[in-house]
Amino acid sequence: MDALVQDDEHDIIKRCQDGDSDSYAVIVDRYQTLAYTVACRMLGDAETANDIAQESFLAAYEGLRHFRFGSKFSSWLTSIVLNKCRDHLRSRRPTVGIDEIAEIRETRRRNPEQEASAGESADALQKALDGLPTDYREVLILKHIEELDYKSISEILGVSVAALKVRAHRGRELLRALLERSGVTP
Amino acid sequence: MKRPGMIGTMIAAAAFAALAVTAPAAGAESAAQVSEGIALAVGRSSLTTDEKQVLIGRVEAASRAGVPVDDAEIIVTRGLERGVGAAMLGRFLETSAQVARQGLPVRPVLDRIEQGLSKGVPPERIDAAGKRLADGLVKAKPLVDGLLQNGLPPGPGGAKDAALESVARAGEHALSASTMQGLGEKVRAQGQSLDQFERAVRTLSFLAGNGMPADAAEQVVRAGIERGLTERDYGRLERTVSDMVRQGRSMDEIVRAADRQAREDRIPGDGRGSGHQDRGSGGSRDAGGRGGRGR
Amino acid sequence: MKKDITNIHRLLDGDAAGEKEAIIRQIQDDPVLRKEFDDLSAAVELLEQEGRMQPPLAFTASVMRKLPSPAESLAGRLKRFLFGSRVLRWNMAAALAIVLLTVVTTILMMKQLTHLDPNSVSPAFPSGEQAAMVRLTFVAPDARNVAVAGNFNKWRTDSHVMTRENGTWTITLPLKPGVYTYMFIVDNKQWVTDPHAETYRDDGFGYQNAVLKVAI
Numbered sequence: 001m002d003a004l005v006q007d008d009e010h011d012i013i014k015r016c017q018d019g020d021s022d023s024y025a026v027i028v029d030r031y032q033t034l035a036y037t038v039a040c041r042m043l044g045d046a047e048t049a050n051d052i053a054q055e056s057f058l059a060a061y062e063g064l065r066h067f068r069f070g071s072k073f074s075s076w077l078t079s080i081v082l083n084k085c086r087d088h089l090r091s092r093r094p095t096v097g098i099d100e101i102a103e104i105r106e107t108r109r110r111n112p113e114q115e116a117s118a119g120e121s122a123d124a125l126q127k128a129l130d131g132l133p134t135d136y137r138e139v140l141i142l143k144h145i146e147e148l149d150y151k152s153i154s155e156i157l158g159v160s161v162a163a164l165k166v167r168a169h170r171g172r173e174l175l176r177a178l179l180e181r182s183g184v185t186p
Numbered sequence: 187m188k189r190p191g192m193i194g195t196m197i198a199a200a201a202f203a204a205l206a207v208t209a210p211a212a213g214a215e216s217a218a219q220v221s222e223g224i225a226l227a228v229g230r231s232s233l234t235t236d237e238k239q240v241l242i243g244r245v246e247a248a249s250r251a252g253v254p255v256d257d258a259e260i261i262v263t264r265g266l267e268r269g270v271g272a273a274m275l276g277r278f279l280e281t282s283a284q285v286a287r288q289g290l291p292v293r294p295v296l297d298r299i300e301q302g303l304s305k306g307v308p309p310e311r312i313d314a315a316g317k318r319l320a321d322g323l324v325k326a327k328p329l330v331d332g333l334l335q336n337g338l339p340p341g342p343g344g345a346k347d348a349a350l351e352s353v354a355r356a357g358e359h360a361l362s363a364s365t366m367q368g369l370g371e372k373v374r375a376q377g378q379s380l381d382q383f384e385r386a387v388r389t390l391s392f393l394a395g396n397g398m399p400a401d402a403a404e405q406v407v408r409a410g411i412e413r414g415l416t417e418r419d420y421g422r423l424e425r426t427v428s429d430m431v432r433q434g435r436s437m438d439e440i441v442r443a444a445d446r447q448a449r450e451d452r453i454p455g456d457g458r459g460s461g462h463q464d465r466g467s468g469g470s471r472d473a474g475g476r477g478g479r480g481r
Numbered sequence: 482m483k484k485d486i487t488n489i490h491r492l493l494d495g496d497a498a499g500e501k502e503a504i505i506r507q508i509q510d511d512p513v514l515r516k517e518f519d520d521l522s523a524a525v526e527l528l529e530q531e532g533r534m535q536p537p538l539a540f541t542a543s544v545m546r547k548l549p550s551p552a553e554s555l556a557g558r559l560k561r562f563l564f565g566s567r568v569l570r571w572n573m574a575a576a577l578a579i580v581l582l583t584v585v586t587t588i589l590m591m592k593q594l595t596h597l598d599p600n601s602v603s604p605a606f607p608s609g610e611q612a613a614m615v616r617l618t619f620v621a622p623d624a625r626n627v628a629v630a631g632n633f634n635k636w637r638t639d640s641h642v643m644t645r646e647n648g649t650w651t652i653t654l655p656l657k658p659g660v661y662t663y664m665f666i667v668d669n670k671q672w673v674t675d676p677h678a679e680t681y682r683d684d685g686f687g688y689q690n691a692v693l694k695v696a697i
Binding site: 008022024025026028033037040041046049050053057058062125140141144145147150165169172173175176179180 | 487490493494496520521523524525527528529531532533534535536537540541543544545547548549611696
């Protein structure tokens with residue numbers, strides 16, 4: 001099935017490169033969940049995630065003429081999303097103390113679903129993910145939510161597989177600890 | 187009447203098959219084809235000679251009208267196996283032939299008859315359901331043609347047949363022609379084409395089929411057209427509704443959820459597994475623009 | 482102890498290969514390791530099951546609206562006209578094929594019998610499209626046999642029999658792009674709707690057919 005997807009994606013990308021923008025919709029349909037999931041889980045904010053996911057598709061479209069058919073479109077798109085997320089997180093980082101508290105309050109306000117009773121474990125998950133260093137968060141999202149193999153993750157992040165495994169191991173330990181603290185005990 | 191032995195049956199069948207072959211093929215549409223399978227099944231059956239002749243005649247007529255010969259074979263052989271009478275089988279073939287002669291898509295009608303036979307549905311119900319669909323297709327034609335003439339772009343090939351089928355099926359849920367006309371107009375006004383109309387009508391049928399009142403279903407679909415929902419989006423909407431139906435939620439709740447989902451509002455809860463619900467983003471950003479992909 | 486915890490992570494990475502059995506035994510034998518494993522895999526499972534987020538509807542429409550209008554090259558436009566979309570391509574090919582077939586059929590087979598194997602499955606779509614392999618599963622541990630019938634095989638109840646793996650019945654179907662409806666048949670008599678279908682459609686007789694879409 002993977003080979004099938006690659007073949008017809010090749011066609012679609014060529015068509016887009018020739019100016020047939022309508023065909024791009026197939027690609028957006030196919031990868032929107034991937035882009036949105038990664039952005040959402042990295043940022044913890046659905047609205048910004050939506051913006052970033054959309055911007056990523058637009059950036060990918062504009063950059064299509066530079067797309068090398070050797071690699072997977074999905075990997076390339078994912079690295080665009082992650083780059084934008086990292087930029088956003090950097091600009092959002094609190095300085096010290098009071099700002100930190102303000103950010104926590106702001107985060108709570110941005111996620112109204114925390115008020116809803118449904119999806120409690122999903123909220124706890126996001127809270128826990130928010131507590132992870134970005135490096136660890138990225139790997140866990142790609143490895144366990146998107147279920148990619150280490151080779152693909154390595155291509156996306158530009159980090160060696162060995163280093164990725166260390167991040168995954170430490171990330172899992174930390175995630176477990178954060179989940180326990182917020183009361184989501186297995 | 188004493189049943190002939192095995193060899194006797196085969197001789198009779200072969201003789202009959204020979205007769206069937208030499209029967210003149212009248213008419214100009216297509217060559218009348220009677221497959222060996224049909225001839226053998228009919229020959230082997232306990233129908234009277236008259237019944238056999240009439241049935242073969244119907245098979246030929248259907249074939250000339252454009253009904254594919256392997257579908258005719260399935261209907262005849264499956265029907266005979268299940269003890270359906272010759273006259274009834276003839277009616278199945280005639281309904282299909284009529285649809286084909288009018289240039290309407292015959293596959294939906296054949297599909298319905300074939301599955302009715304497989305599922306052991308009483309033949310009278312199959313007949314009624316087949317005719318109902320055929321009538322629906324006939325009624326759908328002027329509606330779809332009208333939309334196209336008024337400027338609805340035709341979309342990719344095959345969209346017209348799909349649209350005819352969807353409109354016909356929608357009629358079976360007591361959805362009115364004027365409702366569908368209105369949806370067609372809206373699709374055109376949004377700059378979309380026939381395949382998107384077909385998708386909208388299919389979702390409308392789905393919602394109505396799940397018990398949603400017609401006007402509520404229409405509202406939801408209209409909102410969806412405005413937002414420019416894709417095949418995938420409609421699929422997710424249908425999924426939400428069937429999950430909620432399965433959970434035993436009230437129709438009011440379901441209508442609210444479907445409506446919100448079509449309009450892109452936020453709904454709490456998410457995640458993989460059963461009970462998919464979409465998380466909306468702030469609606470304000472997209473509310474101003476026109477829906478659709480501007481095809 | 483540290484090495485043992487590393488082994489747990491290797492399992493969670495899907496990395497243990499041949500040593501999987503040995504590691505699992507090691508974990509089961511040691512209550513401390515057991516706890517570590519349970520906690521860590523619970524965290525991973527949470528990611529796997531609750532992790533995905535669905536974008537809002539009309540996401541695609543929003544993106545498409547914002548695309549720049551294409552500056553199409555002449556070559557590009559020409560290519561698009563000639564070879565257009567995949568759908569157009571198969572329509573032309575199919576139309577051509579049908580014309581040829583009709584001519585041949587009319588000339589050669591006017592009064593002849595055509596031999597058709599009633600057990601063969603004729604494809605519902607003309608060739609030229611690539612088929613996707615679709616896997617259907619159905620849990621029925623008490624069933625003796627399960628088959629699937631649908632519009633892809635003209636509702637034959639004996640041509641697509643499922644195979645059993647423990648209590649689960651499976652089958653893989655090569656399907657070209659299109660919309661398919663189907664039901665399962667248990668023990669040659671009971672028609673059952675697939676509980677895991679994407680969506681459903683009334684069959685006109687009061688049954689719910691499962692609907693499956695294979696996209697281009």
